[in-house]
Amino acid sequence: MNTSRTDVLVIGAGPAGLAAARAARARGASVTMLDSSDQLGGQFWRHLPPERPSANERMLHHGWVKFRELSETVLSDDGCRVIRGAQVWAIEPDSTSAGAAHLAVHVVVGEPDGTGRRRLVLTPDAIVLATGAHDRTLPFPGWDLPGVFTGGAAQALAKGERLAVGQRVVVSGAGPFLLPVAASLANTGSDVVGVYEANRVPALVRGWLPKPWELAGAAGKGTELAGYLAGHLRHRIPYRLGRAVVAAHGTDRVEAVTIAAVTPDWAPIPGTKQRIEVDAVCVSHGFTPRLELAIAAGCELTAERFVQVDDSQHTNVHGVFAAGEITGIGGVDLALAEGQIAGHAAAGGLAADTEVRSAVRRRRTFRGFARRIEAAHGIRDGWPAMLTDDTIVCRCEEVSYGTLCRATDATGSRSLRALKLSTRAGLGICQGRICGRTIEALLADRVGDAGLTDGVSTDRRPIAAPIRLGELADPAHPDPASQHPVPLKGPK
Amino acid sequence: MASSVLIVGAGIIGAACARALAMAGFDVTVVDRGTVAGGTSSACEGNLLVSDKGPGHELVLAQYATSLWKQTVSDLTEQLGDAFPSVEYDPKGGLVVATTGSGAQALLDFAASQRGAGVDARVIEPDEARRLEPDLGPLAEAAVHYPEDAQVQPAIATEALIASARRFGARVLENTPVLGPVHDSSGVLIGIGSPAGHIRAERILIAAGPWSGEVARMLGAPLPVRPRRGELLVTTRMRHRIFHKVYDADYVGAVGSDDSALQTSSVVESTASGTVLIGSSRQQVGFDSRMRVDALSGIAAKAIRLFPFLADAAVMRSYGGFRPFMPDHLPVIGEDPRMPGLWHATGHEGAGIGLSLATAELIRDLMLGADPAIDAAPFSVGRASLASHLSAAAGDAVASNAAPRDAVA
Amino acid sequence: MTSRILPFQNDPIKPTAPAPVTITVDGVPATGAMGQSLAGVILASGTLRFRRTSVHGAPRGVFCGIGVCYDCLVEVNGQRDVRACQRRARDGDAVVTQHDELPAAPAGDAA
Known part of the structure; x- marks a missing residue:
């Protein structure tokens, strides 16, 4: 067991990730923060590039001062390594890894959807997943x-x-x-x-x-x-x-x-x-949480299909924490509170510690708020009445509502996996990110009372982002800055 | 009253058997602990191959299967109608390419032996190979074209066979696991226990793929079927650039191997949707379904050796499945002499999709007491090459304290 | 009318004058502000249709804007399958719209 500082990996540099990185540093951990973008702030604080400085950019943002403070803190801190343009494409259990989380986090670093990006494997002691959500x-x-x-x-x-x-x-x-x-x-x-x-x-x-x-x-x-x-x-x-x-x-x-x-x-x-x-x-x-990395890490989900966490934002997987929209759609304030608690706990702290007392209080307040937003604005069941036979439901594979219904009726299948394969719904390049929940709902509706019975979810994507075959074939580089160097693993 | 058959497993083997038996007038019930095509049959390539099989009994079975596919697809299409998804049958042919000098000689020798067994295995010059596959890389040392190789979409093929079987009267009970055997007072197997109660049948056919070992042990006739994991990659859609099933010659070695360590060999082909399917690894890891990055890296490296342009192709998905591995590399097809009334159709390893139709014909003929079109003896449970493995499997069953237990009547 | 960049002189956030960046889209030059995504430059040049789909040949363009839907895929300097919304435009980037036809149905496909 390493006696040095805890290696905390934060995935996602939105509000939750930034708060987590700062809290983990405050407790003395060594932090690496990854984001697929070349900017910090995530979708919530999406902002102008450095080439376009603007005097009043804060007008466009809620909490801009908070963002500036968080990003300046992590960027000016030598103990916090920020890797931008870092796309995590797989997480695999690795019982031999030196990091206490026993997970290998596979990353490509370079321009988005590039070729020949650098492959990196990280084996941290703890991971904070702060991967956010996208529009449903x-x-x-x-x-x-x-x-x-x-x-x-x-x-x-x-x-x-x-x-x-x-x-x-x-x-x-x-x-x-x-x-x-x-x-x-x-x-x-x-x-x-x-x-x-x-x-x-x-x-x-x-x-x-x-x-x-x-x-x-x-x-x-x-x-x-x-x-x-x-x-x-x-x-x-x-x-x-x-x-x-x-x-x-x-x-x-x-x-x-x-x-x-x-x-x-x-x-x-x-x-x-x-x-x-x-x-x-x-x-x-509404929003759909980005769950593929949490699922790859082995995290259990709630009945509402968010990542299940305890009071310390700890998932069921040892060393893996989650914060922000992947634990429930709650907005920036909840994300900041959860991120702070997750970062603190990932660095060995407890939810009962005085450092996070205020964050725990804010989390309670904003979770209540999130529940009421969902009650007021959540998706209701009658929406399929908008669809016509030729309405495209899977955009990538251009599968229409009628095709989906006819294939379901013709095969008599009640398996989401088989119906996806029969119709190609959800099999295109977005891998069901846009249509997955929709397809599940429409098929469940079509097959009748018994519902879909194979227990398959469209949220599972072991390859979490496209990777070029040439990049995959290249040996991965161990993380040079890690306290737990991993041996090179390449194709046999 | 029609003779009754209970089939355990609604993958492609169970589906094909259900259809053949129902068409022959049997009273067929299929049970599956999950859903139709929920296991191996929706987690594989859909290969209908002769190219990877050397002279021997499995090749004979594969040749028989090849003769059945085209007509069966045509019958299914006619029977199920346009609303049914296409099974994407494509007799595109295979191209096996050796990328090393020693591999080239082995490939040419292998092809010669196959030709002696009636396989259409055409040795072609590397230039000719590049005419068939213009994007083939410079490493091709030797190539053999196998026009008989073909492809189906395996999950849809399974669904189609099941749908057809239903039309001939078969019942399909999904989410119905086998809980144990049901015996009569004299100890004869007369059915299975399930959450829905006892299901009786004159014959019980285990077609549970890699899970067949588990079912057979539960019913009291242990069988040495083991899972072998195979993983595949799927690229994003691209312009149609790969026209055959293209393999590197290592494939032949990996399929026949007993080694439990990771092996990869390249199998590259386009699909009807414009993606490229790249297989595959073979690794004995029990029923552990986790994706393995090192396996994927190995597959990727070999695919690029065949088709260098693939280096820039984007992989969007991987999937894997368990193949029912037999220690003597032959499927088990027929009645179990140790337990009258118990039948097996399993152990096809990576070839079950292709072999399913021929397996079903054998099972039907054997159950009817008719002469099968090919000799079924090499696939029998009692064959010599399986004897030592059978006794080992029986020993394992006792050791794991999983002796058969009657379901409560 | 279509998408457009708010002229910096009118922008309440008081930006400095942006430096231009010029790319080509199927050979036609398009100029945007330095730091913009390829998607932003293409949209502001008056093009909503980024590609045609494989099955129906239908037009598609930017949909999610945050890298999730993959509808804005383009070829950039010979690299295929690049999400235009995720890649920042660089001077001289040659963008080619993608259209990937499906393989012809096999002759033997009776189904």
Whole structure:
């Protein structure tokens, strides 16, 4: 057993990862932080590149001061090694590894989707997974047209490049994220024609009202949302409840959308359709956690399919911690609190320690907030009524809803794996990241009461990111900075 | 009343047997502890090969299978209709390439022996090989073209055979594990116990692939079937650049090997969806299904030796499965002389997809008491090459205290 | 109309004037701001369609913008399958739109 400092590996440099890195350093661990991007901050603090300095960039961000403070702390700290452009593509159990976590983390370092990137294998004592989440977007007719974007795309291009995805834009879907998306579009020069939230007032009230006192502690969150709402008023953006974009129209690109009123269950209501000319649509129905690395590490998931953690953010796997959106969609404040606790615990601390007392308190507050957001804005069961026979559900393999249904009926299969192989749904290059949960829901619905019975999940991706065959064939390099050098392992 | 058969396993072997038996008038029930094509049959390449088999009984079985596939696919298509997903049958032919001088001589000798056994094995010049496969690398020392090699999408083929079997009256019970044997008062096997109760049948056929050893032991007739792990890589879609099933000549050695250590050899081919499938490793690691990066690296390096352009191709997925490995490298097909009423159709290692149809015909003919199209004796449980392994397996079963236990009546 | 960069003079965050970066898309020059992604430069040049799909030949472009959906794949300087939203544009980058046709159905495929 090594008697030197603990080697903590933090995967993901968003709010949770940054907080984890700083907390682990504060407890004396040696920290390596990886991110696939060349910037810190993750999706939440996606910002302009150094080539485009701007005096008032903080206007675009919630918690910008916090971000600057965290990133400057980790970047100026010799004990925290930050490797950017680092794509983790596999994690494998390695009982022979010197690192106490007994996991080998396989990384390629270089430009995104490059060739000949450097392969690196890390064998840390502890890992903090802070891999975040991405938009969950439900399919609807025309959602595959150019000009239909996720809310995350609109945000990233606005905050990271000052690019407005369209001139005349509608924002649709569900959840508080629609508000910052609309705000970003507006402050980047788009005319936001409307924001359409599928849930109705009763659902929102049910979600928000049961425990209003929890909101008191979430003051920062309230301020964040209040800021977006004020921004909406300033830009006079209509915010409509119980409505949704149910189709996008166009040949080579989106030219118009159909908006309809939807039931509390999200099924379009006949006779309420309204066509609006637009040149872009931004859609987001919530978030999907990025679970492939947690699953590869052997982490158990909750019934809601987030990473299961204890009070110390420790997963069921020895030495593996998780923080941020992969443990539950909760926003930046919860991610910061969880990250701090995870980093502290990964470096050998306890959740009961005074250093993290405030973080534990904030975690409790913001978890309550997250539960209520989900209750108010969560996806309802009636959405498949938007689909037509030829609506594409798997974008990569261009599998339509009708094809999915016919293959299910023809084979009589109740196996997700077999149905994926029969239809190719979820087998394309995104590996089900966009359609996985949708395919699971549609197939489960189609096969009837017994549901899918093979226990397979679309979240499992042992190859967590594409790697070039030539890179895979190259021997991996042991981490030169590790306290636990690993022997070279190459092809036989 | 039709004679009843209970088939344990809804992979391709069980599916093909179910169809053949149901078509012949048997009363067929298939049970699987999971779902149709839930194991090896959805975790393999879908090879229908003669190229990797030297003269001998397995080759005879493979040649018989080859003669059955085209007509069966045509029958299935007609029977199941357009709504059924295509089984992607593609008689694209195989090209085996030796990339070393010593490998070249071994390959040429092997091909000559195959030709003597009736295999269409055409030795071609490296230039001719590059005409068949323009992106083949410069290392090709010798090449043999096998026009009889073909390919199916194995999971869909299994689903199609099961769907067809159902149309001929077979029942399929998924999520129904075998819990133990059911015997009559004189100790004769008359069924199995399951969570749904006893399922009785005059004959019980174990077609559980790599799990057959476990089932056979539970039913009281231990069989030395062991799992051997194989892993594969799938690239992203690309322009169609690989036109045959292309192997390096090492493949032949790896399949026949007893070595439990990791071995890799290259098998490269395009799929109907435009991806390239790259196999495969063989490693005896029990039922441990974890991905192994060193195995994948080995596969990648060998594939690039065959097709250098693949170095820049992106791998988006890997998958692996367990092959039912037999110590004497032959499947077991037929009734178990140790236990009347118990039958086996298992142990096909990496060739089960291709051999499934021929295996099913043998089982059907043997159950009907008819003369099979090929000699079934070499595949019998009682064959000499299996005797010592059978007694060892029986010893293991006793040692692991897993003696057969009657399900509670 | 289409996607466009907010002119820096109008931007409330008061950026400095960006330096230009020029790439080619199927041989046609496109200029954006240094530090932008290839996706951003291509979008701002008025192109929403990045590729055609293999099965239906349908147009596709940027969808998720954060590297998850792989819909914005392009070939860059001979490297295929590069997510345009993840790669920063460098002067002289030659972007070629990708279209990968499916293999022809085999003659023997009766199914």
